[in-house]
Amino acid sequence: MVSKKPQTGGAVLFNVLQQHGVEHVFGYPGGAIMPIYDALYDSDIKHFLCRHEQGASFSAIGYARASQKVGVCLATSGPGATNLITGLADALSDSIPVVAITGQVAMASMGSDAFQEIDIFGLSLACTKHSFQVRDVNELAGILHQAFAIALEGRQGPVLVDIPKDIQSALVDEPVDNVCIAKPTLVNPEDNFLLKNEPANVGTALALFNQAKKPVLYVGGGVGMADAVTELREFISVTGIPSVSTLKGLGAVEPTDKCYLGMLGMHGTKAANLAVQQCDLLIAVGARFDDRVTGKLAEFAPNAKIIHFDIDQAEINKRRKVDVSILGDLKVNLPALAIPLSIQEWYGECQHMRESFAWRYDHPGENIFAPALLKEISSTMAKNTVITTDVGQHQMWSAQHMSFDHPTNFLTSGGMGTMGFGLPAAIGAQISRPDDMVIAVTGDGSFMMNVQELSTIKRFQLPVKIVLIDNSKLGMVRQWQDLFFDGRLSETDLSDNPDFVMLANAFDIKSKVITKKEQVSAAINEMLTHDGAYLLQVKIDATDNVWPLVPPNTANDKMMEST
Amino acid sequence: MQQHTLRITAQDQPTVLERLLQVTRYRGFIVTGMTMFPSVDESVLDIELTVQSDKSIDHLHHQLNKLIDVSEISVNESDALKCRA
Ligand SMILES: Cc1ncc(C[n+]2csc(CCOP(=O)(O)OP(=O)(O)O)c2C)c(N)n1
Ligand SMILES: [Mg+2]
Numbered sequence: 001m002v003s004k005k006p007q008t009g010g011a012v013l014f015n016v017l018q019q020h021g022v023e024h025v026f027g028y029p030g031g032a033i034m035p036i037y038d039a040l041y042d043s044d045i046k047h048f049l050c051r052h053e054q055g056a057s058f059s060a061i062g063y064a065r066a067s068q069k070v071g072v073c074l075a076t077s078g079p080g081a082t083n084l085i086t087g088l089a090d091a092l093s094d095s096i097p098v099v100a101i102t103g104q105v106a107m108a109s110m111g112s113d114a115f116q117e118i119d120i121f122g123l124s125l126a127c128t129k130h131s132f133q134v135r136d137v138n139e140l141a142g143i144l145h146q147a148f149a150i151a152l153e154g155r156q157g158p159v160l161v162d163i164p165k166d167i168q169s170a171l172v173d174e175p176v177d178n179v180c181i182a183k184p185t186l187v188n189p190e191d192n193f194l195l196k197n198e199p200a201n202v203g204t205a206l207a208l209f210n211q212a213k214k215p216v217l218y219v220g221g222g223v224g225m226a227d228a229v230t231e232l233r234e235f236i237s238v239t240g241i242p243s244v245s246t247l248k249g250l251g252a253v254e255p256t257d258k259c260y261l262g263m264l265g266m267h268g269t270k271a272a273n274l275a276v277q278q279c280d281l282l283i284a285v286g287a288r289f290d291d292r293v294t295g296k297l298a299e300f301a302p303n304a305k306i307i308h309f310d311i312d313q314a315e316i317n318k319r320r321k322v323d324v325s326i327l328g329d330l331k332v333n334l335p336a337l338a339i340p341l342s343i344q345e346w347y348g349e350c351q352h353m354r355e356s357f358a359w360r361y362d363h364p365g366e367n368i369f370a371p372a373l374l375k376e377i378s379s380t381m382a383k384n385t386v387i388t389t390d391v392g393q394h395q396m397w398s399a400q401h402m403s404f405d406h407p408t409n410f411l412t413s414g415g416m417g418t419m420g421f422g423l424p425a426a427i428g429a430q431i432s433r434p435d436d437m438v439i440a441v442t443g444d445g446s447f448m449m450n451v452q453e454l455s456t457i458k459r460f461q462l463p464v465k466i467v468l469i470d471n472s473k474l475g476m477v478r479q480w481q482d483l484f485f486d487g488r489l490s491e492t493d494l495s496d497n498p499d500f501v502m503l504a505n506a507f508d509i510k511s512k513v514i515t516k517k518e519q520v521s522a523a524i525n526e527m528l529t530h531d532g533a534y535l536l537q538v539k540i541d542a543t544d545n546v547w548p549l550v551p552p553n554t555a556n557d558k559m560m561e562s563t
Numbered sequence: 564m565q566q567h568t569l570r571i572t573a574q575d576q577p578t579v580l581e582r583l584l585q586v587t588r589y590r591g592f593i594v595t596g597m598t599m600f601p602s603v604d605e606s607v608l609d610i611e612l613t614v615q616s617d618k619s620i621d622h623l624h625h626q627l628n629k630l631i632d633v634s635e636i637s638v639n640e641s642d643a644l645k646c647r648a
Contacts, residue, residue, distance in 0.1 A: 125581060150631060313625050313628070314625035314629055
């Protein structure tokens with residue numbers, strides 16, 4: 001409703017957010033954003049007070065990734081704004097639609113090194129898709145509409161809107177209402193990112209596809225972002241093509257598909273890496289030949305011709321020269337190439353690799369084997385459970401040993417590999433999907449990076465489950481020190497960790513520690529059936545490693561499988 | 564190292580130059596010349612950017628093209644010349 005009262009910039013902000021269907025925002029107040037928080041007081045939008053702006057930014061990301069909506073976070077100027085930067089970088093790297101609102105000092109003080117003034121616009125250039133600084137309250141609504149459109153159109157990403165304090169309290173000439181609009185209007189419909197794909201390319205691609213004897217589908221995060229999971233699965237079922245996935249692509253391919261070989265790359269499965277190294281045609285779908293995927297680039301898929309489906313032209317030929325590119329929306333373009341193939345022999349070989357290199361879970365001794373525990377959680381948890389992870393060994397084990405039936409159910413910091421992601425992302429996911437279970441798989445190092453967010457869980461009584469894989473180490477770095485730095489364990493010991501159970505209890509979170517295999521099943525059951533937040537601390541051997549591992553600057557078929 | 568000239572039409576935002584330079588530097592190109600021509604229509608800026616790198620100019624072309632404020636961009640091929648350096 002448009003009220004008769006004069007409307008401030010702050011009120012305009014929340015009304016426009018509502019026009020875009022925003023119901024929840026994450027943030028932290030401060031001096032230069034007070035008029036906005038004052039307007040929030042009258043708004044129907046629900047604000048979640050996080051305990052660090054970095055937490056707010058990751059919660060916005062988790063919210064966006066779990067629900068495929070735009071995530072929104074708010075911070076004050078100066079240190080509040082700089083605390084958002086890591087989250088913005090993370091969102092840029094994984095193409096997540098986030099709109100970040102920062103307060104700025106009043107216009108008259110800008111450029112004078114005022115209290116809590118930082119050039120957040122300048123800082124944002126390297127870590128956002130686009131950014132705005134509002135200089136006239138009457139332009140605020142239009143800028144916010146553009147921010148939403150830019151965050152969502154083409155390759156998605158984070159957008160920052162910096163709003164000086166006096167603009168937040170200035171009155172607009174024309175008030176705006178808060179009625180949800182169907183779809184954000186594009187900034188400039190003419191330069192739509194959804195490029196028309198060229199018919200000649202489709203022809204060439206079809207010809208390559210028909211000639212291929214050993215094709216492999218290389219599935220990336222773009223599939224989920226394009227909401228093209230159904231189209232991808234249809235493509236696989238029509239073509240019968242063997243597939244592999246990136247970290248961010250996990251969940252796109254049905255995990256039970258007989259010729260799905262799992263994750264490729266540095267910690268990929270043997271089957272996935274061998275199939276890609278042997279294939280004669282690699283079809284990249286919403287993937288970007290990231291260095292963690294390709295290993296030594298010059299020896300990646302050495303016999304393969306490449307067809308690259310993507311929405312971002314800048315990704316074509318960026319790291320690997322392609323034979324054909326199909327630009328545009330995967331939802332539209334994937335079906336164009338779905339033709340039945342006759343590749344029975346290759347299909348058989350891939351299926352054989354899938355079976356003969358399947359994961360093994362034998363692990364001597366009484367101590368808990370994290371891969372087996374994660375697999376058990378994965379097979380016990382309800383369908384549609386959301387898993388978030390932090391970064392390190394536990395992250396790779398989760399990617400390897402848990403299975404997901406949709407990319408919105410596996411949230412991990414891929415491109416940035418940001419420790420501290422897991423807990424706040426789980427909070428965002430839980431808020432966007434209150435009826436689904438959310439489990440954060442974290443490490444003893446990463447957990448401490450945003451541990452303050454336990455307070456957010458407490459305040460909003462969120463039933464987030466936390467599985468803390470505790471090796472008393474910065475395990476992934478320790479593994480590399482052991483393998484590639486002569487075992488010189490520099491600054492990776494965490495044997496003086498706090499008492500995590502006591503820590504959880506301090507936030508009214510039920511908690512338990514387990515150390516032996518025989519305790520695993522009962523503990524998982526207790527956690528999954530507990531009504532409310534729960535932290536399960538799982539002690540494991542400090543020396544357990546993630547296998548396989550493709551050493552740096554090595555071809556993906558030369559993986560190490562143990563020491 | 565190859566030298567290339569890019570012709571860019573951009574929104575005349577106070578920030579567009581900063582963005583162009585940031586992307587150019589990050590993507591591994593050195594600016595060897597830059598000229599701006601405010602167009603008749605004051606909201607638009609024509610920019611000629613001369614850059615040098617051993618990387619493919621296509622990379623920079625496509626990355627700059629993603630900038631929201633850039634409405635047109637082309638590589639002037641005839642300007643490409645081999646530098647002595
Ligand atoms: C913010 C940040 N700082 C540093 C790193 C480098 N890093 C990657 S994994 C890792 C260790 C993580 O330890 P933990 O969370 O305990 O996970 P583990 O590997 O032991 O499972 C570190 C320090 C990072 N990825 N992110
Ligand atoms: Mg650890």
